[in-house]
Amino acid sequence: MLVAERRRKIVEVVNEKRSVRVTELSKKFKVTEETIRRDLEKLEKENLLRRSHGGVVSIQEEQSEISYEEREITNSFEKKAIALEAIKLIKTGDQIVLDASTTAWYMAKELPNLPLTVITNSIKVAIELSKKEQIKVISTGGMLLPKSLSYVGPLAERSLKMYHVNKAFISCKGVHLEGGLSDSNEWQALLKRQMMEIADQTILMADSTKFGVRTFAYITDIQQVISVITDSKIAGSYCKAIEKKGVEIRTVAVNQ
Structure with missing residues (x-):
């Protein structure tokens, strides 16, 4: 395959998957990781994509959401490991809020059946x-986004204002030291901001491909979360930079 053809296909893959690791691209195109990095550097200079720690992300602004099925298979091992670590922060009797992320769904699957109250905008x-009888579930209601099977909008935001919770567990599409947390969908960004406002503490769950990325809709500054849970593929320099902002960071190993 010619270099120009490979680079064109790289852009297609990145725009389709939204984020891809260097190792994935190396295997797909049967070239070394160093060759892929040179390709990505060239493509970034041409403003066709954006490099992130260990991978690359699409720069196409996307207000319409990715389907749940697609999100479910993207970085699934990392998301499952992050979800299991997040569960360790939950205690019997807690009141928590979970967003409509895939990581939150993995949390719901793995949560033990113990007395909890959970508010969520995710169907x-x-x-x-609902399979765990000791857990009280409260749905926000609101405007349904069919692709993500989640509720957003003014009704969902108003319903959250009625409650107070111990912890909010949220994910996002981008985590940037200066640009803060961001999401590709403005409705989701607004709702996540409201989730944080009703919580004593916010725990951010984001795999390593999300760091150094800024997407369409701003949520909040990174200092507004008490803890970040990510996978061990994150660059050490980014961990130190986050800790300097007074935010705890937990990294988890990923078994594939």
Whole structure:
């Protein structure tokens, strides 16, 4: 395959998957990781994509959401490991809020059946938790986004204002030291901000491909979360930079 053809296909893959690791691209195109990095450097200079720690992300602004099925298979091992670590922060009797992320759904699947109150805007999270009779589930209601099977909008935001919780567990599409947390969908960004406002503490769950990335809709500054849970593929320099901002960071190993 010619260099120009490979680079064109790299852009297609990145725009389709939204984020891809260097190792994945190396295997797909049967070239070394160093060759892929040179390709990505060239493509970034041409403003066709953006490099991130250990991978690359699409720069196409995307207000319409990615389907749940697609998100479910993207970085699934990392998301499952992050979810299991997040569960360790939950205690019997807690009141928590879970967003409509895939990581939150993995949390719902793995949560033990113990006395908890969970507020969520995710239909899939609510269904998963309905199987555990000790967990009280409250759905926000609101405007349904069919692709993510989640509720957003003014009704969802107003319903959250009625409650107070111990912890909010949220994910996002981008984590940037200066640009803060961001999401590709403005409705989701607004709702996540409201989730944080009703919580004593916010725990951010984001795999390593999300760091150094800024997407369409701003949520909040990174200092507004008490803890970040990510996978061990994150660059050590980024961990130190986050800790300097007074935010705890937990990294988890990923078994594939």
